[in-house]
Amino acid sequence: MIPATFDYVRPSTLGEAAAALAEAGEDAKVLAGGQSLLPLLRLRLAYPSVLVDLGRVAELRGIEDRGDRLHIGAMTTHDEVVNSPLVNEHCPLLARATATVADPAIRHRGTFGGSLSHADPAGDLPSVALALDAEFRLASAAGERTVPAADFFADYLTTALEPDEILTGVSVPKLGPDWGCHYEKFHRTAQAWAIVGVAAAVRHSGGAVVEARIALTNMGATPVRAHAVESALAGVPLNGSGAGVREAALRADEGTNPPSDADAGADYRRHLAKVLTRRAVIAATSG
Numbered sequence: 001m002i003p004a005t006f007d008y009v010r011p012s013t014l015g016e017a018a019a020a021l022a023e024a025g026e027d028a029k030v031l032a033g034g035q036s037l038l039p040l041l042r043l044r045l046a047y048p049s050v051l052v053d054l055g056r057v058a059e060l061r062g063i064e065d066r067g068d069r070l071h072i073g074a075m076t077t078h079d080e081v082v083n084s085p086l087v088n089e090h091c092p093l094l095a096r097a098t099a100t101v102a103d104p105a106i107r108h109r110g111t112f113g114g115s116l117s118h119a120d121p122a123g124d125l126p127s128v129a130l131a132l133d134a135e136f137r138l139a140s141a142a143g144e145r146t147v148p149a150a151d152f153f154a155d156y157l158t159t160a161l162e163p164d165e166i167l168t169g170v171s172v173p174k175l176g177p178d179w180g181c182h183y184e185k186f187h188r189t190a191q192a193w194a195i196v197g198v199a200a201a202v203r204h205s206g207g208a209v210v211e212a213r214i215a216l217t218n219m220g221a222t223p224v225r226a227h228a229v230e231s232a233l234a235g236v237p238l239n240g241s242g243a244g245v246r247e248a249a250l251r252a253d254e255g256t257n258p259p260s261d262a263d264a265g266a267d268y269r270r271h272l273a274k275v276l277t278r279r280a281v282i283a284a285t286s287g
């Protein structure tokens with residue numbers, strides 16, 4: 001398929017990119033790695049009048065240590081996230097989840113910011129950002145603002161980004177050595193999208209859970225924070241029969257609205273959410 005005609009702009013700075021978006025109006029689209037947008041253009045499910053390519057905006061790329069948080073530029077590729085020593089040391093949940101995204105070719109082109117801006121409910125990174133209470137930095141010609149993850153994902157493929165805004169980067173908290181984490185993904189074949197995924201970060205001490213952050217992939221139009229599981233896990237012992245973790249995980253489908261599609265029915269997804277949450281918490285707190 002051939003995309004509809006569009007103008008193409010390739011700025012070198014964030015300021016130029018924001019100005020190009022402001023000038024183009026609501027019909028413009030930002031191009032990052034193109035792994036999701038180009039198929040949409042080719043199928044004519046998207047037909048922007050202007051494409052603003054961020055590929056040369058160097059200031060949007062890279063991972064920085066900012067004290068108790070890491071800042072990840074929006075144009076940082078999945079491969080760079082997976083192989084970042086900073087991410088692996090301070091936020092291994094993100095590195096592990098990103099390693100499950102698609103295949104190496106897509107991970108070399110696709111970007112962290114592109115995945116979050118696209119906000120596919122089956123995407124692996126939105127639920128990780130939600131579990132980590134990530135903060136999203138948005139910029140336009142009019143200025144900058146910060147949006148918490150809980151407010152960023154608004155609906156199916158819809159975020160808090162206004163048409164003239166660019167996601168410049170995301171900051172995530174560093175998790176100390178008392179945190180364990182795991183991303184449990186159930187997919188039909190290796191390198192495929194999640195049928196259901198669970199992002200789990202669990203702080204534990206003295207053989208019991210102190211605090212848990214759990215978020216679910218593909219259990220609704222947006223990623224879903226499993227607050228009921230988080231509350232139920234507080235204080236649960238981690239040695240012994242595992243009954244406490246099992247009981248808590250049974251609440252994983254509370255507040256979800258999973259889709260039924262060719263891969264799985266909603267009931268099966270509810271079942272998966274419980275099983276995968278149990279596995280994710282056990283893996284996060286083992287070893």
Ligand SMILES: Cc1cc2nc3c(=O)[nH]c(=O)nc-3n(C[C@H](O)[C@H](O)[C@H](O)COP(=O)(O)OP(=O)(O)OC[C@H]3O[C@@H](n4cnc5c(N)ncnc54)[C@H](O)[C@@H]3O)c2cc1C
Pocket residue numbers: 029030031032033034035036037038054074075100101102103106109110111112113114115117118122123124125161165166167168191192193194
């Ligand atoms: C075959 C295949 C398998 C895949 N499997 C998985 C998978 O298992 N798990 C998974 O999570 N993902 C998967 N993906 C998606 C992949 O992660 C993409 O990289 C990602 O969804 C989009 O990133 P991108 O940089 O290519 O963004 P693009 O395709 O360039 O853009 C996507 C959307 O985000 C907007 N956008 C991008 N960057 C910004 C920004 N900085 N500010 C504002 N708006 C922006 C664009 O305008 C567009 O609407 C798969 C993709 C393919 C093609």
